[in-house]
Amino acid sequence: MVRTGQGPGRPRDSEIDEAVLGAARELLAEVGYAAVTMDAAAARAGTSKAAIYRRYRSKAELLFAAAVHSPAPAPTADTGSLAGDLAALARRVLSDMTTPAAREVAPQVVAEVARSPEAARRLRDVFVSGERAEVDAVLDRATGRGELPTRPDVATVHRVLGGALFFSVFVIGEEPDEAALADVVDLLVAGLTTRSTLPS
Amino acid sequence: MVRTGQGPGRPRDSEIDEAVLGAARELLAEVGYAAVTMDAAAARAGTSKAAIYRRYRSKAELLFAAAVHSPAPAPTADTGSLAGDLAALARRVLSDMTTPAAREVAPQVVAEVARSPEAARRLRDVFVSGERAEVDAVLDRATGRGELPTRPDVATVHRVLGGALFFSVFVIGEEPDEAALADVVDLLVAGLTTRSTLPS
DNA sequence: CGAGTTTCGATACTGGCGTATCGTATGCTG
DNA sequence: CAGCATACGATACGCCAGTATCGAAACTCG
DSSP: OOOOSOOSSOOOOHHHHHHHHHHHHHHHHHHOTTTOOHHHHHHHHTSOHHHHHHHOSSHHHHHHHHHOOOSSOOOOOOOSSHHHHHHHHHHHHHHHHTSHHHHHHHHHHHHHHHHOHHHHHHHIIIIIHHHHHHHHHHHHHHHHHTOOSSOOOHHHHHHHHHHHHHIIIIIIOOOOOHHHHHHHHHHHHHHHHHSOOOOO | OOOOSOOSSOOOOHHHHHHHHHHHHHHHHHHOTTTOOHHHHHHHHTSOHHHHHHHOSSHHHHHHHHHOOOSSOOOOOOOSSHHHHHHHHHHHHHHHHTSHHHHHHHHHHHHHHHHOHHHHHHHIIIIIHHHHHHHHHHHHHHHHHTOOSSOOOHHHHHHHHHHHHHIIIIIIOOOOOHHHHHHHHHHHHHHHHHSOOOOO
């Protein structure tokens, strides 16, 4: 019994998938999050609201998908040192966060996550795990170089680095400049290279 | 010419101030953020929606005010060490974040902040500056004890600590347990006591 | 080929946030 | 006392997210 992965019934029209996503992207760029209307998105995509809601559970999810272009995040380059790698990673994450689209969409996604456990799961699968994997790779390289006394807990490092960036941009409301970013990374590197991590 | 601080016109009724805030608090606790209605809040407060919107610019701001009880946050106790102080501060902030009300309201406030620069300013005045002052006090004590080689940048420490907590709860979606919290604090302390901070 | 299931477009509908409008009430200022 | 500016209750309204309903189309399985 071969499971084709396709259930019974009429299959989704992939052209509509793209049309919807494209329309959402355009509208988001043109008028901004608040002014995007589901009706307008449907109209521009040449379809109906129902078709959109079959694909996304809310406006926040649609525009989240629209704002996220590259499902293949370029893995952080190997700069040769933990400090360099973390700085590079931090810069990339920060630049992703400060995209016009991301600036508007991310807070809404956080709000959505609070309402829907399912949205929370999806965010974790799409974003959190991806970021964590990148942090993991950086720590792997540093461990390989012998820069670290013990292997730090990935979750901790991710929490601290990602948290500092997210918090700065979306809660404090001021994007850290290059010096502030360096200060955070410096603090993190100093901590990692000094202590022995507690067992998680 | 004495500016009384009260402009012309009929003054606000302070009883309505309290009634609105009380009604909002009750409803928030009873039915949760999403199910709170501005009409219901007005009705329970025995007033009209217009009176509420004269005081708060949105549902998010109303429920934010309703969720924040103590404008006088108990200053963090002096535990005798930087590690102890930071751990205590982290625990308090975390417990504030994980209140049922805060869990629902905080993400909405973040979303609101993205839409309204004015809301952003208010959040900074009410919350960010308060937290930062607490971090500052902790760093002051540590510096006084001679635990730190140089005075760290408050903004950096605040970003890292506050960010790690906020990010964990509201983005990653998992509240850090006692061990995870200890790991973050440990990392932070190791970093602070080791390096010399870059000039901000 | 027929039964069952899902998508599609189209459209109508509900609920709730936020705004606007009135006539009235209440305070300051000259 | 005469403005004048604002707050008040009471609606009414626009706008939009999200849901529901319909007949028709498209695909799978038996």
